[in-house]
Amino acid sequence: MISLAEENYLKALFNLAGQRGEVNVTELSKQLGIKMPTVTSMMKKLAEKKLVYYESYKPLRLTEKGKKEAALVIRKHRLTEMFLVEKMGLGWEDVHEIAEEVEHIRSTAFFDKMDELLGFPRIDPHGSSIPDKNGKFASIPYDKLCDCRVGETVKLSAVIHSSSEFLKFLTNRAIRLGIRMKIRSVEPFDGSMVIGYDNRQETLSRTVCERLLVEKGK
Amino acid sequence: MISLAEENYLKALFNLAGQRGEVNVTELSKQLGIKMPTVTSMMKKLAEKKLVYYESYKPLRLTEKGKKEAALVIRKHRLTEMFLVEKMGLGWEDVHEIAEEVEHIRSTAFFDKMDELLGFPRIDPHGSSIPDKNGKFASIPYDKLCDCRVGETVKLSAVIHSSSEFLKFLTNRAIRLGIRMKIRSVEPFDGSMVIGYDNRQETLSRTVCERLLVEKGK
């Protein structure tokens, strides 16, 4: 049995693990707001449960089992967020916090029902992939907006690591999932882009463009 | 701040407190499946928080503050059950267990939204009263079926302490909220009643009749 605390560690590990799948104790500690010694001892416990690979002074990695468990928590989180937004009419800014609690509910029937009512979506309201019942992510080949070229027209399909500030930023500019954007120009100096959409035009910083995932030729 | 464990004690105290509002340590211990010494020490803690009146060897009583907090948990539980049944299409038998977890979610917005989507019901799918945001129960003057007299016709409006076995029992006999029942006879020996409804007739034990809440003259 995986406790609520353990689930939070697994989820954080999953979210922090980049391409290499490695995470520092310091990073994890900051992400969770939990002091490093506590993290270390929890890593030992998770290692005993075969959920993480842990060796002193080495970076942390999830085992396959750990990845699956993390994915199942993420599934519950994302289904909840989507359900709250789409079926209950709550605001994007409110749902994350609620989902942080709901994601720990044991009943799979509850989440499977949400899944069904939502029509088995593979993408959540933030544009992130929703793992299936087995913890598998559907791989959807997105490109970062910042990797596109001037003149391309693309469809905004997902948003990375959305904080509520970021979501407000996007909302304020009427940037939402599904819109077509045309890249009018790129500033070589700082990588900011001028984007046209919906009869309007905005300059987006590199930081923003790295977080907007698009599909080309759509 | 009231912890999850504390909320469970308050809820159990509320549910066990009858007319007199008093509960034994033994009863509470059995209800929660927690050993008596643990209950005693929790009572001391809740007394410090002004949620219960506690004196050694005396029955336990909730304070007004304790009643309010308990009512708020019960509100969340009942709204959840109703939402799961009415809006998500889950079965009555499944929802109790899920609601036991959901009821501890902090966000009041979440439950207020359920309330709104359900049309601000004051009665839940089990026929129990749903407290409002301030922890107030709408007083609905029900009578127990067993307190009615032969010949009376009454409307079934609520069901007390519904276990899934009890709900199945009722379903099997097509006894559901809203039906009119006529009391055909009462057995003085054991208090069982013969009831007519929907062109059928059933004998209900005293135990069952104590759990069926009805409105007279309706």
Place this chain on the structure above:
DNA sequence: ATATTTTGTTAGATCATCCTAACATTATAG
């Protein structure tokens, strides 16, 4: 009215999760 049973409390332990302070290792910068 005393003995027995039931009920409730105290004392002391365990387990999970967290903490701080001190120490150890690894990485980095002169």
Place this chain on the structure above:
DNA sequence: CTATAATGTTAGGATGATCTAACAAAATAT
């Protein structure tokens, strides 16, 4: 290539919620 900084671990302690064993009070039964 050492000195310093950053990162990670160990040791020991706190808190919340639980337990068992032993004791105390209250209720009950003969």
